[in-house]
Amino acid sequence: MFSPEYKLAIVAEYENAPNGEKGAVLRREGLYSSHVIEWARARDAGLLGGDETDTGGPARRPKRTAEEVELARLRRQNEKLQADLKKTRMALDIMGKAHALLEELSESVDDDLPPKAS
Structure with missing residues (x-):
């Protein structure tokens, strides 16, 4: 349904959007947050x-380590x-x-x- 290039672009835009503006990206594209989570x-x-590299192979983003994910x-x-504080x-x-x-x-x-009168 969605091309890999589109998915990568939306995930990147969503992740780089400031808090409070992430929903605007989803509304504009008619997506749910679950789409972005799954694609990420x-x-x-x-x-x-994604995009083809100079060698002709697909561009791959290195996997994030468990520490990077936790961080x-x-x-x-x-x-x-x-923000709550x-x-x-x-x-x-x-x-x-x-x-x-x-x-x-x-x-x-x-x-x-x-x-008062008593």
Whole structure:
């Protein structure tokens, strides 16, 4: 259905897209992330032939070692955790400001109330 050259081009574009823009590549091409994952695995296993080299044979990307695969996974995980941490810190900052504002409003309401008659 898809040519090896197309698969390699899409995998490369997807992998090089910044976070948040990977979905745009998939939507534009009408693909699912499972396509890219499958194609990347095939590429890493050397099953996708691509452009022809000067010698006439297919260009092969060397297999990634287990350490390289793990390092890439850990880097992606680190990026995600960094983004989550940033969001959490911003949320805590907003909550702290909201708490301080509510406390200030509560104190001003208490000051404005007339004394209760007993």
